[in-house]
Amino acid sequence: MSARTLRLIGWRLIQVVPVIVLATFAVFGLLQLVPGDPAAVIAGETATAERIAQIREMLGLDLPLWQQYLHWLGGAVRGDLSTSLITGLPVIDEVLRRLPNTLLIVFLALILAISIAVPLGILAATHVEGKVDRLVTSIASLGVAVPNFWVGMILVGFFALSLGWFPTTGAASLFEDPGAALRHAALPAIALASSGIAEITRQLRSSLIEVLSSQYVRTLHAKGLSQGAILWKHGLKNVSLTLLTVIGLVFNRTLGATVAIEAVFAIPGTGSLVVTSATNKDFPVVQGVVFVLVLIVIFCNLVIDILYSILDPRMNKK
């Protein structure tokens, strides 16, 4: 790695700081969206005045806004994301306990999506306007429009209930029992991959078509290079950057889409955590989950940015 690349990585790291600071504003600001007195809303309609006062004190709602923020930020920096209003347990412990279940299905879905979408995209782009292309684009349109949790339900009905090949619900630890963990994660990952497959296929197809119809590819043809060599040596090299961007985007979306999938498969992940805590107005937990997920996405974007500048030498010259 050249000094230039290292400097670039350093610069990207510095650029991440304001985004994280803004993210803390946004996460903290969530509580400000609660109409009326948040303490009374959180405590519920039947709460006593003492309970409301207790919640107000616990969340520091009696302090000025900037002090509340600094208090929350001070905790967050030390890895303390406050405690759940319902269980009284530290939020960070609960989030970290559930995160592996979510990340397992998200990464499986991502791997599945890439390994299905890349061949499909290449196939479509090399047969533009042909039967294969039309079939692939139709599949992609379906994948974008289908509700993924419905796909999950159908998969459960067919593969889990009728055929009994997979367990219907739940999750297992990847570290304690990898086989069971993968069996539990298979159907959720397939359901989750549906929109990712569609998105990656579409983007790969259109950018590959663009590259293959460009001037320099025509020159390569004229030079006598074979179709295959052009595709593998030049075409895919040029679309790899687009692919990287799309994968980043799909990762972000999949991390969100897993919420409904976790409900279908009763997976104890961060998605189901955020749904139950939003329903029960357990805001410290909601804030904690959102913050951790934002940090993951920011980190992922950073890695993609760095890979981008390593893969594309033009970025280094700037």
Added chain:
Amino acid sequence: MSVSSEGVLRPLPVRRRRNRFVTWLASDTRAAVSLAFLLALASLSVLANVIAPYSPLEQSMDILAPPSAAHLLGTDDLGRDVFSRLIHGGPMSLYASFLAVSVGTLIGLPFGVLAGYLGGWVDTAVSRVIDTILSCPSIVLAIAVTGALGIGLTNSMIAVGIVFSPGLARLIRVQTMIVKGELYVDAARTFGMSTGRLVWRHILPNAIQPVIVQVTLLLATALLAEASLSFLGLGVQPPNPSWGQMLARAYAYMEIAPEQMYAPGFAILFTALAFNALGESLRSLLDPTRRRSD
């Protein structure tokens, strides 16, 4: 066309526009079918009370019945007619989609135009905020905002709209920056046109086209978001019917009546497909340099 007494050609623009509309639909079957489907869905929604054979809330002793002549799609776990609930779910979904997209546009457009037009530190600040909000998985953020605003269809769709706004702002920002450099904008400025009028009369109309396409595509995203949120119990509240919530109930009784999960799912799928097809078609209509299937 006819020449009026003042010698002005009046009906021509209207006629030409209609012709273009007809040519568009004739040349793009998918768009025509999608538009027809959505119009049918809209009229079905308006006439839901007339068309639906039963009240969507009417319970009966006939629980989880299979499809029959009396109940075209069977009955749910409370003995309610699934076909009637499906029809009454239509207006909910359309309302939800349009509400979310309107909220997103109303928030996103002003910020995007402002950032793109003013540039400088305003642009930097708005862009950073956009980047930050876009780093949060959208459904998770929508759930968090719904939790804060309070559970229910309108609140959850306002939340989805808030989540949409940074993407729309980013799109209109870039467009504004492109249009801002055009000669006619400079010309209008030299004539002494006020900034507000300049933005309203010259920049917005010329920058809005990609936003129209994006908004159509977002209707499908909003529909899917509504379905997810109602499925999770954060959107439409029982006993009111919605497609997402019908799926949740069907899932609970899947081992007894597995056929119940198909109708609401297909309703969501077809409506989302129609919005997407219309959006893609509009894209190629408004931007002839792009290929149809891109």
